[in-house]
Amino acid sequence: MSKEKTPPIVLDGGPRKVRNSKFRLRQHGIYDIAYEDRTSTQWTRCLRPLVDGLRDIRSTAPYAQSLLAEIVMLAPMAFIAYMLSAVWLSVSPAINLYFLSFLFNLLEDSFVSGTLTPEAYRFVAVSWVSCALISVVVDRMHAQSRDALRTRLRAHFIPQLIRASLRADLFSMEDLYTLFPVMARFESEFPGGSFLQQLTQLMRTVLTLLSQVAVLLHAISYKQSPEREVLMFFCIAHPMVRCFAPSNGIGSSAYIYWTDNQHFKKMKTLFGLTFSPQYRADLILDGVASSLETEYKKAANKLGYATDSEPYPWSGGLLRSWYWDFLMNITLDLPLAVYALTLPARLSPSSVTSMALLQQATSSLSLSIGEYSTDTSSLRGLCSQAKWLYDAINHQSSMPQGTEPFPRSNGKPSNQGMKISFRRVTLRYPGRNHDAVQNVSFDVMPGQLVLVVGVNGSGKSSMLKLLARLFDPSAGEILVDDRPLKSYDIDQLRAAMSILSQSPVVYPVSVRDNLCLGLPPTLKPSEEQVERAARMGGCSHWISKLEDRYETQLRPSFDVDNGWSEGVYGIVSEDLKQELTRHNGLRTAISGGEKQRLAASRTFMRLNHSDCRLVVVDEATSSLDPVAERDILSEFRKAREGKTMIFVTHRFHHLAKDADQIICMKEGSVIECGTHVDLLKADGEYAQLYNAQAA
């Protein structure tokens, strides 16, 4: 066995300037970091972010204003309770500080006069305790009103985001997470909630700071000069240093980071493969599973001890220069030390109370200022969050939306199939260097049964995607009922189409809901109607074997956040774990063929109960046994009345003779078009494909 060489330890590198680049680079373990070089204009280094920030705030503040107004209107009482409680929680530290300084002043007076005033002590004690009690009650009120507001926010904004998201075209889908401010688990998703929280946080920090400064000034104003000035200086020295210290080693600039380390990338990929359920079966079937551990170990060994934690400002290599931390520490403790050292020379009761006050004041003020310096940058974030939410809600698809109703009221009666015309249509997918559909022209007349055939990758499915307007042609035009496809209201047009795709999906809902999704919202299908659709799609048999039949919850095709809320916090007993399992819904997995039958039944449900004028079946029976395939296709043929039907299939022998038109595609182009008899006579590509099947 060959002995692996121990890899070297990689230390962080300091900043380095890249020639002809406006970026500076530094290294953090396996990561490269790039940030903007601002050293040439030193004075703008501090001002620039401030000016940029103000400019941003100016442009985005109207969004924040609208969002705030919308939140207030949603739940005025909860909002008032939330804000009032926030105000109390902000000023209560200052009130405590006030009582503390009051107490110290009482102490001083007692020392000087030699008499105690019990009423005054009682007053301070009662007020202090009451203040703490009020804070407990207000804390609860704050949490309750926050929860009430969040519930309203979710109910109000999520439907708007759903609508906007479903309007997005496939090009924007790639940016879905950038466009839509919903990334976390559904349970923690409250659009506008973090805006509200940050707004309150900001308000609380400013109020806390102001009230503490006011109380301190009030307390210090009782002292004699120069003690008053010394106290003042000591109180603000540390918070000021804290305020001006850069937040990390690259100042306040934003930065990017990446890694080209192949070993790390391999480890990440192997980890992802192992823990994503989608790959589990394939890993086992392909015999890859057994080698994953060894491969991971090999990659980890090659990576060695290089730091692979992501470069956040608080990780070692990116910390600010050491002297800032030194200055912070020394300003925190030194004033107190100096004060204490000089104390014996002028010992007085007043000096003792001053020291205690100084200690309390310095630490609480510096804490507030620390929070303040973090929160001011979030004023900018706060406004842009509001903008993000509104931008998402108002997101428009990059495909222009038509307004013409479908079917047109003055057009053909809706019991006729759809007429479809392709006119020199070309489609090139973004980032591809060849056309998936090239200069294609044909007409499908209302009510025709059309067969689209061709070898893999010849552009059949792409043509259907164009028809459903998942993509728009790069050139040419598509007409529906002699009007441009683009001119129609896309939702109404899609409602008149039923497309059964190559890889149908199972939704994370019950069998019944899987069948009924996509029906007009007002329709409440009866038990018989659901069972009939299931029968037509060949599902009755396997559904009858399920314990909960139509109510069985199905395991989805993709692991999406589907609202199955569950969780464990901390270490729980076995009994608790079992109780949780009892509450978790169990989801049933179904086979590939059953999925296709389910999807076919869903299509039949739509055919039977909605105004559907075009049915497209795209290679949707590939996992079915020949008998099931024949039965389903025959059900489709029976349901032809008043509909145009397009079948895309590689196994077309039992459809060919019934087809009014066969379109044969190759490399994105239509190379033959006609009836089965015509095309066999022509003895071209179609005849070859047909004869290959018959053989």
Ligand SMILES: Nc1ncnc2c1ncn2[C@@H]1O[C@H](COP(=O)(O)OP(=O)(O)OP(=O)(O)O)[C@@H](O)[C@H]1O
């Ligand atoms: N979303 C996409 N993005 C980029 N290229 C795509 C996309 N979908 C398909 N293609 C490419 O377009 C070409 C045509 O693919 P299409 O799926 O339309 O062929 P097909 O005839 O339906 O194939 P099959 O019979 O295998 O289903 C192929 O080269 C394919 O790689």
